[in-house]
Amino acid sequence: MSNTLGVREAQKRKTRQALLEAGLGLLEEQSLSSLGLREVTRVVGVAPAAFYRHFRDMADLGVALVEEALGSLHVMIRTVLAEQADPESLIDRSVEVVAAHVRAHPAHVRFIARERHGGVRAVREAIAAELARFGDEVAEALGAQPLSEGWSEDDVRMLAGLYVDHLVMTASSFLEAPPDEAPRIADVARRQLLLISLGRRHWLRPA
Amino acid sequence: MSNTLGVREAQKRKTRQALLEAGLGLLEEQSLSSLGLREVTRVVGVAPAAFYRHFRDMADLGVALVEEALGSLHVMIRTVLAEQADPESLIDRSVEVVAAHVRAHPAHVRFIARERHGGVRAVREAIAAELARFGDEVAEALGAQPLSEGWSEDDVRMLAGLYVDHLVMTASSFLEAPPDEAPRIADVARRQLLLISLGRRHWLRPA
DNA sequence: CAGTTCAGTTAACAACTGTTTGCCGGATGG
DNA sequence: CCATCCGGCAAACAGTTGTTAACTGAACTG
Numbered sequence: 001m002s003n004t005l006g007v008r009e010a011q012k013r014k015t016r017q018a019l020l021e022a023g024l025g026l027l028e029e030q031s032l033s034s035l036g037l038r039e040v041t042r043v044v045g046v047a048p049a050a051f052y053r054h055f056r057d058m059a060d061l062g063v064a065l066v067e068e069a070l071g072s073l074h075v076m077i078r079t080v081l082a083e084q085a086d087p088e089s090l091i092d093r094s095v096e097v098v099a100a101h102v103r104a105h106p107a108h109v110r111f112i113a114r115e116r117h118g119g120v121r122a123v124r125e126a127i128a129a130e131l132a133r134f135g136d137e138v139a140e141a142l143g144a145q146p147l148s149e150g151w152s153e154d155d156v157r158m159l160a161g162l163y164v165d166h167l168v169m170t171a172s173s174f175l176e177a178p179p180d181e182a183p184r185i186a187d188v189a190r191r192q193l194l195l196i197s198l199g200r201r202h203w204l205r206p207a
Numbered sequence: 208m209s210n211t212l213g214v215r216e217a218q219k220r221k222t223r224q225a226l227l228e229a230g231l232g233l234l235e236e237q238s239l240s241s242l243g244l245r246e247v248t249r250v251v252g253v254a255p256a257a258f259y260r261h262f263r264d265m266a267d268l269g270v271a272l273v274e275e276a277l278g279s280l281h282v283m284i285r286t287v288l289a290e291q292a293d294p295e296s297l298i299d300r301s302v303e304v305v306a307a308h309v310r311a312h313p314a315h316v317r318f319i320a321r322e323r324h325g326g327v328r329a330v331r332e333a334i335a336a337e338l339a340r341f342g343d344e345v346a347e348a349l350g351a352q353p354l355s356e357g358w359s360e361d362d363v364r365m366l367a368g369l370y371v372d373h374l375v376m377t378a379s380s381f382l383e384a385p386p387d388e389a390p391r392i393a394d395v396a397r398r399q400l401l402l403i404s405l406g407r408r409h410w411l412r413p414a
Numbered sequence: 415c416a417g418t419t420c421a422g423t424t425a426a427c428a429a430c431t432g433t434t435t436g437c438c439g440g441a442t443g444g
Numbered sequence: 445c446c447a448t449c450c451g452g453c454a455a456a457c458a459g460t461t462g463t464t465a466a467c468t469g470a471a472c473t474g
Contacts, residue, residue, distance in 0.1 A: 008471050012421065031326035034241030037462065048462080050422050110324075117320040117379055119238035128383070158395045159402065169372050172324055176335070188365045195366065199406030215441050219451065244432060254453050255432080261451095 016054045018044045020068065023061055024107045032062045033119035062115065062123040069108035070130040076101045077134060081141040091193045095186050098167060102174040113172035131168070135160045150204050159200060166192065223261045225251045227275065230268055231314045239269045240326035269322065269330040276315035277337040283308045284341060288348040298400045302393050305374060309381040320379035338375070342367045357411050369403060 005013075022043035026035055035058055041048045055061040080094045102109050115123045116131075139160035142148055148156055170189045177185055212220075229250035233242055242265055248255045262268040287301045309316050322330045323338075346367035349355055355363055377396045384392055 006472070008419090008421075011471095015421080027326075029326065029328075031238035031240045033238045034326065036460085038460080046421095047423050049424085049464085052463085053421055113324040114326065116324075117317075117383075118325070119234075119236065119241065119321065121236075124383070155398065158398050161395065162399050162402070165372075165376050169376075176324075176331075188368065191362065191365050192369050195369070195406040195410060196403065197406070198409045199402040199404070202405045202409055203402060213442070215449090215451075218441090222451080243430085245430080256434085256454085257452050259433085 012053070015044065015046060015050070018046075019051065019054055019061065020065060024065060024111060027111055027114070028107060031118055032058065032115050032123060059120050059122045062120055063126045065111055066115075066123060066126040066130060069105070069112050070127070070134075072105055072108055073101070073112070074134070077137060081138065087147075087197055088194070091190055091197065094193065095170070095189050098171055098189075099174055099182065099186055102171050106175060109171050109175050113168065113175065116168070131164060135164045138163055147200065155203070159196075162196060166196070219260075222251065222253060222257070225253075226258065226261055226268065227272060231272060231318060234318055234321070235314060238325055239265065239322055239330060266327050266329045269327055270333045272318055273322075273330060273333040273337060276312070276319050277334070277341075279312055279315060280308070280319070281341070284344060288345065294354075294404055295401070298397055298404065301400065302377070302396050305378055305396075306381055306389065306393055309378050313382060316378050316382050320375065320382065323375070338371060342371045345370055354407065362410070366403075366407060373399065373403070 019040055022040050023035060026039060026043065037051050037058060038048050040061075041051050055064070076097055080090075080097050083090060083093055085093070112127060116127050118124060135157065139153075139157045142160055142163075143151070143153070143156045166189075170185070173185050173189075174182060226247055229247050230242060233246060233250065244258050244265060245255045247268075248258050262271070283304055287297075287304050290297065290300055292300070319334060323334050325331060342364065346360075346364045349367055349370075350358070350360070350363045373396075377392070380392050380396075381389060
């Protein structure tokens with residue numbers, strides 16, 4: 001590994017990461033469009049002007065957060081898609097993985113849910129682009145399944161979209177509800193997925 | 208009608224409405240949590256202190272906007288639910304009504320989508336409560352349909368939730384995409400609803 | 415070891431913010 | 445007609461904001 005980066009660059013990454021984490025923390029109780037530059041630097045314990053060494057804007061920091069947050073989600077998606085079992089237990093697994101992800105990275109999930117339709121265009125677009133990539137990925141995995149034989153590419157893509165949207169909704173439900181409601185939310189999510197998969201099975205013979 | 212309200216109260220309502228509309232307008236490019244009191248009064252052409260004659264907070268104004276925005280949505284929902292026809296053309300109608308609603312009240316739709324997971328707790332909760340009421344209403348209508356015979360109350364509710372979530376998603380898709388993409392979005396939404404209704408038809412005999 | 419690069423600092427800038435106080439003047443109601 | 449109410453105003457308040465400039469000093473380069 002030649003990834004031995006110099007002392008200076010290491011320090012730079014460190015404070016950059018600290019800025020990102022401070023921002024993420026502050027975003028638990030407000031939106032990105034009201035997050036102040038000074039607010040962030042104050043938490044990190046660094047001068048306001050130092051911010052510009054890492055980001056042009058708050059929007060810029062937001063875009064960086066998108067990459068970080070959806071990177072971890074990416075791993076989650078692959079985890080679910082990789083497993084192959086009977087459809088029913090796959091549903092159970094999916095919901096479990098989502099719940100675990102929300103428990104592990106609540107701030108990331110909150111950020112994505114909040115800023116997906118939030119007030120900062122650049123961030124909205126970054127999230128949309130990344131979620132579209134997820135959709136493609138899910139579509140590819142679905143298309144490879146025997147159940148999708150005879151499906152048009154477009155129909156597979158619309159199903160994938162339904163899954164991705166449902167995933168985001170479920171995640172944000174877990175987040176906003178008190179912890180003791182989690183089992184109930186998981187149950188609803190499972191049944192919704194079950195219903196969708198029923199519709200999927202009868203798609204080509206809608207009698 | 209004894210609703211002849213005095214000149215003074217009429218004026219008060221007028222500026223109150225002006226504040227709401229100015230706020231809604233400014234929210235097209237930012238989130239509620241970054242919307243300033245002075246910003247709003249400046250647009251209306253009124254002194255900053257006048258704001259307090261109508262709202263305690265920005266959050267307070269936000270809650271008022273929720274009622275206004277979801278009031279109009281309420282009408283829309285009833286429109287869709289009232290019509291009774293074969294399920295397929297009902298889907299077409301629903302998507303049409305949603306598209307028309309977004310065209311008629313884009314700012315309201317944007318506001319709901321944005322602040323549903325936004326940074327102001329009181330507003331989030333107001334939206335959640337109102338959407339839950341929608342869910343109940345949809346559930347009631349669904350339960351009355353012959354197709355729901357033998358369904359548990361809880362299953363009807365989870366289906367209703369799926370519909371409401373899908374509705375909000377579709378509306379915000381219409382909003383964020385360029386106008387020429389609208390037909391494509393409508394088409395995807397229709398097929399998704401069709402798939403869900405297929406799953407619904409086979410819910411009780413999942414063979 | 416000398417010279418350069420550059421992350422972070424200090425200090426100052428004008429512009430803005432929410433909130434309070436006291437006041438004005440037209441509508442309201444007896 | 446007169447006293448009261450009350451929506452809106454002007455002015456001042458202490459804080460805050462983003463952005464700029466010139467600097468310091470440690471890490472890098474050759």
